Each structure stands twice: as structure tokens, then as C-alpha cells.
Amino acid sequence: MRVGLTGGIASGKSTVSAILRELGAVVIDADQLARDVVAPGMDGLRQVVEAFGPEVLTADGQMDRPKVGSIVFADPEKRQVLEGIIWPLVGARTAALVDAAGPDALIVHDIPLLVETGQAPLYDAVIVVDVPRELQVERMLRDRGMTEPDALARIDAQATREERLAVATYVIENTGTLEDLRHRVTEVFKQLL
Structure with missing residues (x-):
């Protein structure tokens, strides 16, 4: 099965990708x-x-x-x-x-610009890691040392949250704890199998 994984900048997609890899997926990180x-x-x-x-x-x-x-x-x-x-x-x-x-491998394609490049139809399922825009900005300022204008420019250069959610087979909301995230990723992984 081929799965696309995407999410906006600072959504936590890389963490989701790492959890999927730990669970046994073959992750191809674009x-x-x-x-x-x-x-x-x-x-x-x-x-x-x-x-x-x-x-x-x-x-x-x-x-x-x-x-x-x-x-x-x-x-x-x-x-x-x-x-x-x-x-x-x-x-x-x-x-x-x-x-x-x-x-027989569960292949997960970690593709930041999956929606922007029109690739969603190429996959059997699409996982979208989702966070509100305000949280993206907060994380980019705190974790990446960006200025707010730079953070907003990068967010605005990507697909909108609504555009990503429109192609999602599975949505993984990443607004809670790492434990919450791990639980949700495990649920999705089991459904994919």
C-alpha cells in the first residue's frame, strides 16, 4: 500500500513520520x-x-x-x-x-508539498498532519527562530489548511502531547494495515 503523508510547515509531520517508521512503515522522506x-x-x-x-x-x-x-x-x-x-x-x-x-511493504511517502504538486490521487490513502495556523507560527518563532513575516510567508507559500484537509483520508491532529500524537498515529497505522 502506498500512502502519502503531508502537513503544513511546523505541523509535526516529521514526528509523525518517525513514529510510522518505528511502527514498521517504509518511510520515503521527500x-x-x-x-x-x-x-x-x-x-x-x-x-x-x-x-x-x-x-x-x-x-x-x-x-x-x-x-x-x-x-x-x-x-x-x-x-x-x-x-x-x-x-x-x-x-x-x-x-x-x-x-x-x-x-508487501506499507510505503509512506513523506511529502511536504503533496497537495501543491497535485499528487494526492497517486496514493491509496493520504494522511494529513493538521494544526491551526496560529500554532504553526508559534512553533516557527519558538523552534526555528524565524521572524513572524518569514513564518507567515512560508505558510502562505503552501497549500491552505482547507486544501490539505480536502484530500485527507486520515487526519492526525497535532495539538496535544507527544503521547496523544503517538496514540493517534498508531490508530491510523493499524487501520492502514
Whole structure:
């Protein structure tokens, strides 16, 4: 079974992903793959530097993710350029991981932009990790050290809460404790099996 997992920034999707992995799902993390394809020495990083200039590199040759983020989240056209570089490379890596997982695996595709990229219909089920906008902002300010304008720009660059909920097969509300979250994720995991 192929499952899509998504949620807005600072929703706790990564925590849900980790719990699903602990429960035995094969989790394919699109964000991690997106980091991998722009690692030093990778063709993806070369393409990003060609598109945005050498100032998007750190002193040690890594992609400066906060700098690139501030550029692309402020300009939808530049965001499309970045996505046009990264997502085809991620797609190729994803296909290889799916092939390696085997036919009986519960494969969970952790995809932050699942709704934005129109991928919901590709999955047997879609899990949406949901939190109110105010909690997203609070977490981004507290946990990521962002300014409120940066936090709001990133939220506004993603699908709305309503758009995500519209494609959900399962909703995991993440406004309580970690124990509450673990309980709900376990419930959903058992239903998927």
C-alpha cells in the first residue's frame, strides 16, 4: 500500500513520520531526498548554483538552505525554478526506493508539498498532519527562530489548511502531547494495515 503523508510547515509531520517508521512503515522522506540531491558534489547543487548564483553556498560548499528559502518563498517564479531542479531528481530516487521496498511493504511517502504538486490521487490513502495556523507560527518563532513575516510567508507559500484537509483520508491532529500524537498515529497505522 502506498500512502502519502503531508502537513503544513511546523505541523509535526516529521514526528509523525518517525513514529510510522518505528511502527514498521517504509518511510520515503521527500525533504531528506531533496537535501541529498543538493549535497556537495551532486548535480542538483550545481544546477542550483547556476540558477541562483554562488552566494547560495555556505563557506564549506553546502547549499545555504535558509538563504535559498528566503529567496524562493518571497518569489513564486524563483520557487518554481528551484522545484524544477530538485523534484525530478527526488522523483528518480523515490522510484528506486519503492522498487527496493518490495511488494508487501506499507510505503509512506513523506511529502511536504503533496497537495501543491497535485499528487494526492497517486496514493491509496493520504494522511494529513493538521494544526491551526496560529500554532504553526508559534512553533516557527519558538523552534526555528524565524521572524513572524518569514513564518507567515512560508505558510502562505503552501497549500491552505482547507486544501490539505480536502484530500485527507486520515487526519492526525497535532495539538496535544507527544503521547496523544503517538496514540493517534498508531490508530491510523493499524487501520492502514
